[in-house]
Amino acid sequence: MSTDTTDQDYQEIASSSSKNTAPGFSVDDLLTGSHTFRFDRYSRREGFEVGKYLVSDTFTAGGYEWAIALYPSGKKDQYIDYVSLYIRLESEETDVNAVFELMLVDQSGNGKHKIQTQFGRLQEKQPFLMRRRGSQWGFGQYIKKKHLKKLGYLKDDCLVVNCVVGVLASCTDKEIEQAPVSCISDMDQAVMMESCEDTKFLDLESAARVIIEFGAPAQLQGLVNDADRAKFDHYLNAVDEIQQSIKTGQVSDYEAHGTRAMKTLQLVFQGILDCSTSVNQSDTLSSTLDSSSMTSSYGYEQQGGHHASHHELSQEQVYRLCSIVQRLNKGGCLGDCIEVYRISRKSVVDARFLRFSIGRWSVNDLQGLDVEEFAAKIKLWIQVAQKCYHSIFPGERQYYEQIFDGVRAVSYDTCFLAIVEHVAVELNNFADAVSFITSFRKLFAVLDLYKALDVILPEIQKMFYTVASENICQGASNTITSLATLVRKLFSSFEDTVLNEQSNSPPPDGTIHSLTEYAMNYVTRLSQYKESVTDIITSRPTKSLGNQADEQFLEASDRTSSNLHMIWIMMSLKINLMSKSKVYEDSALRYLFIMNNVTYIIKTVKGSPELVEMIGKEYLSKLRKEVLQAAQDYYSSIWHRVLYCLRDDGLSNKFPFYNGISKNSLKDRFKTFNSTFEEVCQMQSTRLVLDVGLREELQKLILSKLLPVYKAFLEKYGSRVQSERGKERYIKYSSEDLEDKVKKLFSEH
Template identity: 55%
Template structure:
């Protein structure tokens, strides 16, 4: 081929390259071109032709003459155009369900790739531009533009979650915000931040000027710092927020390795150090809230009691709370590391706790059970009728026992020894109840005082027998009427109490009736005196404590009455 022919071919290539670049040199045309071609990830042929044209232009023009040429500047404009188009969609997607492009078409957010993610096509094009700008003065500007654009995208995605300060919220709002924070943090550390790191690696691999610190970390550290700052918990938070804070603590433990791995350089060590400090702070808060709960159980002093001796709301709340503690047993075992030091005010209880084995958490759980029992015993004295106080004790301690024995894990934590102590207290309360309430009825069935004995003569005082039967009937009916309003909601406890009453009443009545009933059998109106058979008594007793349904007395929140 002649030299002139080669020159003609090169000149034709040059003219073709110039034509392609010139068609795209207008900033408005360039931005419109790249917005249409890159956001929609259309056919990449046009973009490749553009890059080929720039390469050809640089090849045909001597290096000394191309430095700072408009052909190279169009690469910078293209780079910025891609970023601008992507960030305009990302920002708009935060506030609207759709965004209109400059050419009039509408991009639905649901169809936009990830609300801020770069598509593979965009990454390819950005990388292609970076490769061509590596040795130019425009590279630093492109790195800065990329960092600013992606940081804006990351912040916009963060704002979409709507997370804000955790201070001064009520317990429900606080728990909801904690759940939102956990979801946000997991999303960023498992997806968004790693995604940005991958973008950085794909676009700037081998580019010395784009370092981990000045590019990737500069993009993500603002949101990472804000995530750290948002978990500054108010000292005034209620112990009712304990489980929400434990959820937060567990979530931070899970993502801490990723935080340390991501923010390992000197310039951003404050982020990983801050996360570690937050975990330590949360441990302190958990211990403080756990202590507040214990104090509430021991010292809750409301006088709101069930008039029928039912289950107190504090009992219900406390047992639900300790059952929930089981869900966090592993993590609390690592946080609660010292034995209880608060006084129980009772030497026997102190000795029992001292002799108990197990982890510090187990000892604290036993302490809570002892405290609850002590508080209930104190509340039982507020009943004007001591027998009703004993019913109250039976019901509440039995409720504690049912919850403990119904959950093998809770029983293991509390221990069978204290469960046995509770059972003894229930039995003693039942014995005291029967002795106090049924003493008058049993007294009417005593055998003495109804016979006489004079020298060589002994006999039965029939009028006294009739009066004794009538006294028994009256006393029995009065007790049944009163006790029918008492509440024993637990079937097993109710059956035990029926059995205990009958074990004392039936033998005494049957002995009395057998010995003295025959002496008034001839009376015209004997049914006035002997009103009840043994079966009648048994039926009456077994129908006691059934009239009312039980609900925990009072609807108050335990935290509101401390």
């Protein structure tokens, strides 16, 4: 975007600030014009190499055409930390005398514009002589790059530059004297030196000799891969000189040299591209899919360096290709080079994709893979997709934008899209084939793919934004929708399996069932995908559990749909375990089985913060109560037999005139207690309670009921058999012995 002011507008401004102008050279002698230009999307230009510049629209001042030239990385190597800024003569006329002003606009609102001007001291200066088209006036060290944003000059990724040009109205009416050296400032000397360098062009004969010299095969190869930039630029200067002479029509004897130069540039263009497509067999998946390449959006294998890996273009190659395109385009000879570039870079992208070894996989192929193979294939796809959308595609787009910048014959669709479209479609096709998987065991890999594609989708939409590329964006979006549907389907299949699985019998020792381990490992992994699962599972459970209390709990809960489904899975697991416990003929073993498995569920949930958040403490408390109830049922099912032996009933003799304790009955009662206690302990010694906390709780429960009754029985009746011979046959256990024996139960020895 640019704005121009009239000569009169600026004359008024200049006159007001130049009252002391020397009478021999004043503002009245100048024809002035000004121009303001916005350099938009500046951050995309910061990676420019030294010497490459941006140029504004042309504008008119004093009857001549001018333009602003801005070098984001400096005009020369010694200016690499600076932005260089110049005014260029774009007219074909020669020997134009002018004075200049450059201003970098302060966009922060503080009004601290950076101005370099010749208008303020006209009496001390001479107009600058611009000898020919391409001559420049300006500053190699105009401003340090790091100060652009800090000082308010760079805003919204845009720089605004204003320039004023004053052309001396007549060089014949007023004689211009050469100012003495003492009157020229250091800045003026620097400007003059730089401008003189800019106007050092070859004469036509020298340019023609260079064109012929570099037509030789050895020299031609040097233009392709010689690291010496000076030689390449030397040849370009010769081409420019020949093109300029042909364009102006001043000399017609060099048209053959111009044609020869165009053919040479076409060959060099092809040669540079051929160098980038040479195949290196070591460029395999392991060497290209490294951690750094996964996160870089602009690196494209460190393309900013002077050297590049096979298949990438180095900074030097991009510079040469861009320089060639500019000259071929001016000469009307770009033609076939566009197709050459498109074919070359497409072959590069296709070759790299093929070496990643994803291949073409049908739905049947993917169905036939086992879980680990399928997961590995998904992981590979994610890595390749990240590589393509974070590195390869942006790199190719950057090449296209830099090399063909300003060339109307080349468009996004005909160049960049044609290069990468095939690979983008292949990536979509693979992801779409995954959406037909039927095994819930592959759910986690599907979630990985869904999550990765969901993250990449904005990059896809940003990369493919034209009507011609709409199928790529729409394909990726449709695949995400299909994957979400697949996740819900596989999730439902897992729920059904947990509720209805009947194939495995419970373990004979009442420990953890394989279904419990599998289901809890599964939901633990699911909790790692909490965000994705929450986004996908949006409806509450509707399947009946056949348990009114559980269904009422779900109905009353205000938790998210995905959380309720996770609770539903645990409820269905518990119901299935209850059904499996009926296989045990021993009721005590049945309750131990329930305690072991429900405790395993609780412990697994507590071991995962994500699961705790999804399940909630309320349901964990409900499970805990069920464990305690199972413990009470366990005690009642077997230990009540032991406690029954310590009753008072049946110990009294009932004779006329006498009602006392029968020693024989008491002895039998002690013996019955001993045998029953030992029998129960022997039976329970083969039972395992794997959780230490549950084991201790169960032991405490038994002792809390058994010890008080046993102590009371001993205290009440023990003395009656103490005097008997062989009393140890009746009172075999002290309270401490009883406690020690119970505490050895339920553990592996």
